[in-house]
Amino acid sequence: MKVLGIVCSPRKGGNTEVLVQEALRAAAEHGAETELFSVAGRDLRPCDGCAACRRTMKCHIKDDMQALYPKLAEAQGIVMGTPVYFYSVTAQAKIVMDRTYLFLRNATNLRGKVGGVIAVAGRAGAGNANMLMEGFMVLHRMHPVGGLVAHSGGAGVAEADPEENPQADKGRVAGDERAMADAFRLGRNVVRQLQRDGVK
Numbered sequence: 001m002k003v004l005g006i007v008c009s010p011r012k013g014g015n016t017e018v019l020v021q022e023a024l025r026a027a028a029e030h031g032a033e034t035e036l037f038s039v040a041g042r043d044l045r046p047c048d049g050c051a052a053c054r055r056t057m058k059c060h061i062k063d064d065m066q067a068l069y070p071k072l073a074e075a076q077g078i079v080m081g082t083p084v085y086f087y088s089v090t091a092q093a094k095i096v097m098d099r100t101y102l103f104l105r106n107a108t109n110l111r112g113k114v115g116g117v118i119a120v121a122g123r124a125g126a127g128n129a130n131m132l133m134e135g136f137m138v139l140h141r142m143h144p145v146g147g148l149v150a151h152s153g154g155a156g157v158a159e160a161d162p163e164e165n166p167q168a169d170k171g172r173v174a175g176d177e178r179a180m181a182d183a184f185r186l187g188r189n190v191v192r193q194l195q196r197d198g199v200k
């Protein structure tokens, strides 16, 4: 059983990474093989809508999505995490979602995979981001088992203070016991669902 964690923050070692890592730690403790893919420092280009993938089953854009495709295909569980950017997911998270268009109606697809979503906001908008990721999973006929909303206490958009160190909240969520416990539970629940589905 493989569980893939996708960290959609461009900030290495940030709050999203902390929580996705915690979910993967739980998944590993409960018997899954785990892997983390971070978008940080990756070359990820947006879908150009050519839709050729519906015919060719391949994406012609040669960037780091090519490394993610086989990982998505092989994993039975997918935990996707994003920071909240302007009440939404990051641009990188949106690229990852859009570029999975090739899995629709493909013999290799995301159907039946078990999902979990994690959104971390400074203050507001995490529910919205989770809803977007869950919608993505539902459209792929995946089975999302839950979502985690966390707050890092960083500047939100409306509240951004030019005097504040914008990196002050980096990794701060590691000190939020409740968020960490929720992340652990999410990883465990992904594995439990996979076990119920008969995945070894």
Ligand SMILES: Cc1cc2nc3c(=O)[nH]c(=O)nc-3n(C[C@H](O)[C@H](O)[C@H](O)COP(=O)(O)O)c2cc1C
Pocket (backbone or CB within 6 Å): 009, 010, 011, 013, 014, 015, 016, 017, 082, 083, 084, 085, 086, 087, 088, 120, 121, 122, 123, 124, 125, 151, 152, 154, 155, 156, 157, 169, 170, 171
């Ligand atoms: C461009 C940008 C937009 C942001 N928009 C929001 C927002 O709409 N609401 C909010 O509460 N926090 C917002 N934040 C704060 C981040 O969501 C917060 O710092 C989060 O913990 C970052 O996660 P990371 O450490 O995984 O990158 C924004 C940060 C950036 C850089």
